Amino acid sequence: MFGALAKRLFGTANERFLKSLDPTITAINALEPKLQELSDEALKGQTEALKKRLAAGESLDDILPEAFATVREAAKRTLGQRHYDMQLVGGMVLHQGMIAEMKTGEGKTLVATLAVYLNALSGKGVHVVTVNDYLASRDAEWMGQVYRFLGLEVGCIVHGLTEDERRAAYAADVTYGTNNEFGFDYLRDNMKFRLEDMAQREFNFAIVDEVDSILIDEARTPLIISGPAEDSSESYKNVNKLIPDLVDEDFEKDEKARSVTFTEPGAEHMEELLRAAGLMEEGSLFDIQNVSLLHHSNQALRAHKLFQRDTDYIVKDDKVVIIDEFTGRMMEGRRYSEGLHQALEAKEGVSIQQENQTLASITFQNYFRLYPKLAGMTGTAMTEATEFQETYELEVIEIPTNVKVIREDFDDEVYRTAAEKHQAILEQIRDCQERKQPILVGTVSIEKSELLASLLTKEKITHQVLNARFHEQEAFIIAQAGVPGAVTIATNMAGRGTDIQLGGNLEMRISREAESIKDEAARAKKIAEIEAEVAEAKQVALAAGGLYVISSERHESRRIDNQLRGRSGRQGDPGASKFFLSLEDDLMRIFGSERMDSMLQKLGLQDGEAIVHPWVNKALEKAQQKVEARHFEGRKYLLKYDDVMNDQRKVVFEQRKDMMRAEDVHETVADMRSEVVESMVERFIPANAYSEQWQVDSLHEESLRLFGLDLPVHDWAKEEGIADQEIRERIAAAANQKMAAKTANFGPEMMRGLEKQILLLVLDRQWKDHLLSLDHLRQGVQLRAYGQRDPLIEYKREAFDLFENMLAEVREETISLLSRVELRPSAEEVVVPRPPQEMHEGRQDVAMASVGAGAAPAGAEAEAPARQPAASRAAAAEIDPNNPATWGKTPRNAACPCGSGNKYKHCHGKLG
Incomplete structure (x- = not known):
């Protein structure tokens, strides 16, 4: 009661925020007569004048009235459209990094020009994200008239562009494109070998059109770049033939959770069918040797019992094409993951495409949180305001319509x-x-x-x-x-x-x-x-x-x-x-x-x-709220898992960039060599062990394997009073001497280039294998709930161990390759080519992505890794000794911001 009374007296928070913008609206409108008198050339000159004011130390907020008034006048002259006051409000909401909810027909496309122009004046680039290529091209051309009139460059990212065209589009002041293209370009950039080959610049500001569709609906399906894995199409065909023989008692189907599983009698029936078909020789379906058959059986069951032709997918040109459940569009090129797409192809009798292995992956939640400043616009966001706030720290502002809505909504x-x-x-x-x-x-x-x-x-x-x-x-x-x-x-x-x-x-x-x-x-x-x-x-x-x-x-x-x-x-x-x-x-x-x-x-x-009856409407809305809440929990649960990988992804991607920026990585490689020697000696000569307990044979073999050095380790071990430290120093000296001889023989420049290329090549290959390990861990970790252990905590712990192992493998493989590689003295330049591979872009299956969402075990809501608040994201580029999240920008040879006195590369910036 008191809440309702307070709202009547003081207005809602939304109304109070809108009222606070009134003085700025008045200031913008007051500039209109003056700008109307300017010639086209003088109006274009406003852009340079505003840029100079920014360079002189003024903020974007200081120049907002002049920038908005300039855009409004330019839109009148190019498009014949004048921004009305509520559109100016929408522009200010976007500029402040919020979501503007504006009803259909209120001109959101035109509204975006205000915030885009203002933020593009900084020269750091603005991305406008749309849901499909048609809208990206249309808006870039349509609104591009305003930007070009004012002297700004406009780029458009759509499917099928060359690398050079992409780089040019991202270099423009304003870049339009789809969420998929922006995300895939980010992943592709982090697979490049040279900084100059990367398409995207540092992120600055993005406005997401249809923000609810992109940041909510599509957030359950991560972007995946994959390469071909082992072919198992015959297995899918063979298992597919057996599914029609199953009866209703053989499986349990939960439509709410979009899941289907074998019952105990069903698993036994499936085993009988597999044996009869000659596909399984011995043991149970759940034995380790039959894990592949279990995988194929589960996916075939899902394909037949959960997915409907012409609802979830259509068959076209000998292909199974996914239908987007939210827009009803065909998603060409997108494939369900984990073998489900192959199971559907077997079900429909079309050609089965080869399975893929993940090379790079990211969710839209984590991609869009890379932007220091993010905003969005849509006609419908208030129902998801909680999720926008919790996941992206984006506040939703409802903007009144320019003219009152008189539509009649019947019960x-x-x-x-x-x-x-x-x-x-x-x-x-x-x-x-x-x-x-x-x-x-x-x-x-x-x-x-x-x-x-x-x-x-x-x-x-x-x-x-x-x-x-x-x-x-x-x-x-x-x-x-x-x-x-x-x-x-x-x-x-x-x-x-x-x-x-x-x-x-x-x-x-x-x-x-x-x-x-x-x-x-x-x-x-x-x-x-x-x-x-x-x-x-x-x-x-x-x-x-x-x-x-x-x-x-x-x-x-x-x-x-x-x-x-x-x-x-x-x-x-x-x-x-x-x-x-x-x-x-x-x-x-x-x-x-x-x-x-x-x-x-x-x-x-x-x-x-x-x-x-109105009660029926309310009852149905409650049912919808239950489904929305279930999907929200699914996305939150998915994000908690992806946050674990995201922390690792950021480390690996930042390390790659550091390596590409560096003139050479000689010091990094030398540090790695030292760490490999130390780790090797620790493994075979444990601390405080007697010399009789030393594994000298193994140490000799490992020196040969990693460094190509046939060292007299046995003779060293027999020396009186020798300790592990001396053996470590001798092995390190021999390894360093070998590399110094190679450098002297083939020239420092050639060796520095080789070190960089081999290190990047090894890091990429190990990261790819690490992603596969995480996929397998993710699938198996859910079973830990039966042992009263929280799968998320188990996943975090084991993912960290896998990451540590991956870094150790990177060090060992890099050092081993460099020790063994032979160079031709006549070669002017050493090029280690990336192994050729066909790459596919896709989106993960929604049902797979939300695994565990509906039935999160006790304790599964463990807190997600802390994130920077939205207000401090823009300052992340500055190094704050009290905020470890900002230390990633520290030069490798500078002192570590933690205050240890060590160089950053030997402390918190250490690779491994």
């Missing part, structure tokens, strides 16, 4: 069967068509969109279908969805990026119908005709009540439903929305529709009748 209609629901949808469509009202019908899968389309075809109702099969015509279908009486069926409306304008999209029609006309007079006449037609059609659509949004089902996420609703009622237009549901829908069925069905029968609900 849901719930029918007993899907057939009754579909009949009600058809009647609603007919009613709207008779009144010339445009209709948008939302569905959750391709299968359901095509079922509705077939019903409309039977009824002879003209319609357009937008799903993964018709991906190419997306922009045109959406652009014309506002024509009077038009019926458009769409699988999902998230991140479409094209507004549905009543009467149709004027620009789209002109580009398709008039731009190809060569004669200027004829083209002008055609454009005038199109403008008149669109204006007339808009009046008809407005009179009919605006866009009517129908949904054939509720999605698991309230945001997706809100995105669909938000397509109607843009910029003060009238509109309406209604959801038609049945007890056979997935969400209703999973969350207890049996009880509701029996209750409705008792109440005497007749065929074709619907239950309509």
